[in-house]
Amino acid sequence: MKYLSLLTFLITLLSFSTSSGQETYKPGYAILENGTRISGEIGCYEDSPWLNQRFIFIKDSADLAQNGVKAKSKKYKVDDLKFYEVADRAYEKVNYVDLQNIQVKSLGSNNHMLERFSSGRINAYRFYAYPKDIEVYINTPSEVIKQNEQRDKAALLAGWKLLTQKDGSNLKNSFEYDFQKYFEDAPDIAQKYKDGAYGNTPISNKKGLAGKMVNMAMKASLQPLEYQSIVAAFNDYNKKYQGK
Incomplete structure (x- = not known):
């Protein structure tokens, strides 16, 4: 008891x-x-x-x-x-x-x-x-x-x-993963994203440690707010690069 x-x-x-x-x-x-x-x-x-x-x-x-x-x-x-x-x-x-x-x-x-x-x-x-x-x-x-x-x-x-x-690979969280690697075979998509053509904040072109720190800070703070721009880039890729 x-x-x-x-x-x-x-x-x-x-x-x-x-x-x-x-x-x-x-x-x-x-x-x-x-x-x-x-x-x-x-x-x-x-x-x-x-x-x-x-x-x-x-x-x-x-x-x-x-x-x-x-x-x-x-x-x-x-x-x-x-x-x-x-x-x-x-x-x-x-x-x-x-x-x-x-x-x-x-x-x-x-x-x-x-x-x-x-x-x-x-x-x-x-x-x-x-x-x-x-x-x-x-x-x-x-x-x-x-x-x-x-x-x-x-x-x-x-x-x-x-x-x-991409192409059946393991699922990754694109808010933490460098999803721009998906565009390695699509230089036009990569450049458009870097330029902010999808409504996203443009990627800094600064070189070295300072540039990396700026891009990392932007990634952590802005990507969750800009998911629609990321998705727009993905959809543009899927439309233009359908076959492998």
């Missing part, structure tokens, strides 16, 4: 980080793993986008036509899905192990439905890390717990990765 009471006491101190949110339904369709296509409305989480990487809810178009707002939704998990598109945003199943954030929930599957930015020789996806499985708070005021949860959520929203690969 003594150990049981202690266990019960410890359990009451655990605050499970369950990412709750309200799904918003928008027109879209999904392709299941077996090739079946389902059209209708797809429920996604705008405030907790990492949930969209694990599952979605679909209201079938036939049920919507018959029952309208009373149509029932069905949950489809990542292993059920191959692809889905909602509100002109495409999501594709990608196998990726986030070595910086391995958690219990990730041990079952390394598959994620990731928002796709580029498709071709260079693929690019948005990946959100997942909230912590368990948070332990001992004698912590509820307002402090709430502040910590809000802080952690804001960090997840801001700290997403731009996962990229």
Whole structure:
């Protein structure tokens, strides 16, 4: 009984980080793993986008036509899905192990439905890390717990990765990887990016250590804000360099 009471006491101190949110339904369709296509409305989480990487809810178009707002939704998990598109945003199943954030929930599957930015020789996806499985708070005021949860959520929203690969190579975070290496066989794309032609901040032409330090500082601070420019360069490459 003594150990049981202690266990019960410890359990009451655990605050499970369950990412709750309200799904918003928008027109879209999904392709299941077996090739079946389902059209209708797809429920996604705008405030907790990492949930969209694990599952979605679909209201079938036939049920919507018959029952309208009373149509029932069905949950489809990542292993059920191959692809889905909602509100002109495409999501594709990608196998990726986030070595910086391995958690219990990730041990079952390394598959994620990731928002796709580029498709071709260079693929690019948005990946959100997942909230912590368990948070332990001992004698912590509820307002402090709430502040910590809000802080952690804001960090997840801001700290997403731009996962990229070229010609089937391993996925890399282009916010940390020198993705300009992808353009070694495309000097025109490389020069346009250096000149800022994609809306990005131009790359410094300074030589030596000072130039490297300037470029590294720009990379760390600006690239996450300029991801659309990076993606534009990838899409330009895919359009002009389709075959290998």
